[in-house]
Amino acid sequence: MIKIINYKAGNAPSVMHAVNKLGYSAEFAFKSEDLLSASHIILPGVGSAKATIESLNELNLINTLEEMVLAKKVPFLGICVGLQILFERSEEDDADCLGWLKGKVVKFDSKKVRVPQMGWNKVSFVKQTPAFASDDYFYFVNSYYAVPEDKTDVWGAADYGGAFTAAIQRGNIFATQFHAEKSGEAGLSLLNNFLKLTREDL
Amino acid sequence: MLTKRLIACFDIIGGRVTKAVQFQDNIDVAPAEELAKSMYDAGIDELIFYDITASSEKRSIDIETVKKVAKNVFIPFTVGGGLKSLADMYEALKAGAEKVSVDSMAVRNPDIIYQGAKAFGSQCVVLSTQVKKTNKTTSGYEVFIDGARLATGMDAVEWIKRGESLGAGEICLNSIDKDGTLSGYDLELMRLAESSVNIPLIASGGGGTPEHLKTLFTETQAQAAIISSMLYSPRLKRNFPVSEIKKYLKENGVCVRPPKAY
Numbered sequence A: 001m002i003k004i005i006n007y008k009a010g011n012a013p014s015v016m017h018a019v020n021k022l023g024y025s026a027e028f029a030f031k032s033e034d035l036l037s038a039s040h041i042i043l044p045g046v047g048s049a050k051a052t053i054e055s056l057n058e059l060n061l062i063n064t065l066e067e068m069v070l071a072k073k074v075p076f077l078g079i080c081v082g083l084q085i086l087f088e089r090s091e092e093d094d095a096d097c098l099g100w101l102k103g104k105v106v107k108f109d110s111k112k113v114r115v116p117q118m119g120w121n122k123v124s125f126v127k128q129t130p131a132f133a134s135d136d137y138f139y140f141v142n143s144y145y146a147v148p149e150d151k152t153d154v155w156g157a158a159d160y161g162g163a164f165t166a167a168i169q170r171g172n173i174f175a176t177q178f179h180a181e182k183s184g185e186a187g188l189s190l191l192n193n194f195l196k197l198t199r200e201d202l
Numbered sequence B: 001m002l003t004k005r006l007i008a009c010f011d012i013i014g015g016r017v018t019k020a021v022q023f024q025d026n027i028d029v030a031p032a033e034e035l036a037k038s039m040y041d042a043g044i045d046e047l048i049f050y051d052i053t054a055s056s057e058k059r060s061i062d063i064e065t066v067k068k069v070a071k072n073v074f075i076p077f078t079v080g081g082g083l084k085s086l087a088d089m090y091e092a093l094k095a096g097a098e099k100v101s102v103d104s105m106a107v108r109n110p111d112i113i114y115q116g117a118k119a120f121g122s123q124c125v126v127l128s129t130q131v132k133k134t135n136k137t138t139s140g141y142e143v144f145i146d147g148a149r150l151a152t153g154m155d156a157v158e159w160i161k162r163g164e165s166l167g168a169g170e171i172c173l174n175s176i177d178k179d180g181t182l183s184g185y186d187l188e189l190m191r192l193a194e195s196s197v198n199i200p201l202i203a204s205g206g207g208g209t210p211e212h213l214k215t216l217f218t219e220t221q222a223q224a225a226i227i228s229s230m231l232y233s234p235r236l237k238r239n240f241p242v243s244e245i246k247k248y249l250k251e252n253g254v255c256v257r258p259p260k261a262y
Helices: A012-021 A049-058 A062-071 A184-195 B032-042 B063-072 B086-094 B104-108 B111-120 B156-166 B187-194 B210-219 B242-251
Strands: A002-005 A026-029 A040-043 A076-079 A103-107 A117-125 A136-142 A144-148 A154-159 A163-170 A173-176 B005-013 B016-021 B024-031 B046-051 B077-080 B099-102 B125-133 B141-145 B150-155 B170-175 B201-204 B224-227
Touching: A002 A012, A012 A026, A012 A184, A012 B063, A040 A062, A049 A062, A117 A163, A136 A184, A144 A163, B005 B032, B005 B201, B005 B242, B016 B032, B024 B032, B032 B046, B032 B063, B032 B242, B046 B063, B063 B077, B063 B086, B077 B125, B086 B099, B086 B111, B099 B111, B104 B111, B104 B141, B111 B125, B111 B156, B125 B156, B141 B156, B150 B156, B156 B170, B156 B187, B170 B187, B187 B201, B187 B210, B210 B224, B210 B242
Parallel strands: A002 A026, A002 A040, A040 A076, A076 A173, B005 B046, B005 B224, B046 B077, B077 B099, B099 B125, B125 B170, B170 B201, B201 B224
Antiparallel strands: A103 A144, A117 A136, A117 A154, A154 A163, A163 A173, B005 B016, B016 B024, B125 B141, B141 B150
């Protein structure tokens, strides 16, 4: 079963609508036991990295999440802040994050661009992954973006006052800085290709 | 590169989209979820719904309509009208909206901007404001509330600066003078605003033709424009499909998301 982590201030209902539209059924995960039977895990995100980590801690989800994603290699998709918290640290509130991927999360330069970035930006996918994605416009709402230490983690890039990481992938871990669930047909297509993955694909 | 956004705006009464001129004489257009779906299919970038009678009828926002729209429309949408508390905002976001718009209520209780941004993130909070030219304030624009009926004496530029500092993620500026006139956006207002705040700005009021959008996007830093009449007003002899508007903008050097990007 596809599990969508539902925590305070996340936009899990929007992700559920998109998953259902694609013809899949899914369940919200509110507690760690809910994750145990997951075929795929989606971590939606809005708000700050710190608040997201705190919510996941309050729900006592992190250990099980790490067991499922890091040990059992269940396909995982993080969205927006769900991408940012995968790194070691975020400049936003100087927050400690999960550290699944090496690198940090930094703020756009408000001297160069309006912050937050809000709107449709063109993403170029820079490597092949088991989930197919083609260059297209996706919807972003973010003030911060990830800077991976290992550049092979970069899946997609876009430009906002300079190139930034728009999507990452490493093994079974996928994440998009843009809101795939709100990026029209392009987003639905990417989401569908993620949901089609089996562990054998990875 | 970030594209300029076209935001279709719906004034909702009883689940149906209506069209007014200068905040009066609403005529019926279509059920909200149908028009939203057809605009989504046509390639609109974003939607905004105002439940325009929620405040005067002293009820909270029409959540059922929000839910119906969210099931079939996979682009961001904002809802406003009748949001009085954090709980109301949370209901709208839970029903599938990305953002909430606050207007008159925020003038009465500016702290709601801070509270909303703290609880849900700045990106969720759009400060919408109705402004009118005046000689009574420093910037030359005054804030109005309650469907543009009540003058507040507040300076429009001071108000949006305050909104930004309280945590609003975006400002939607509606020119009362231009609203419904189809004579083009208030460029002077947008220029004043862009030099005053650093968050994204949405221009509203006056858009009647694709050319008005071109002028707005080439002569100001507005990142988005509210359009409604030119898309679907039955009062106009001619409506413009989204694809035609975007084609025109692209040909005129404005960066837009192609209507069929797949």
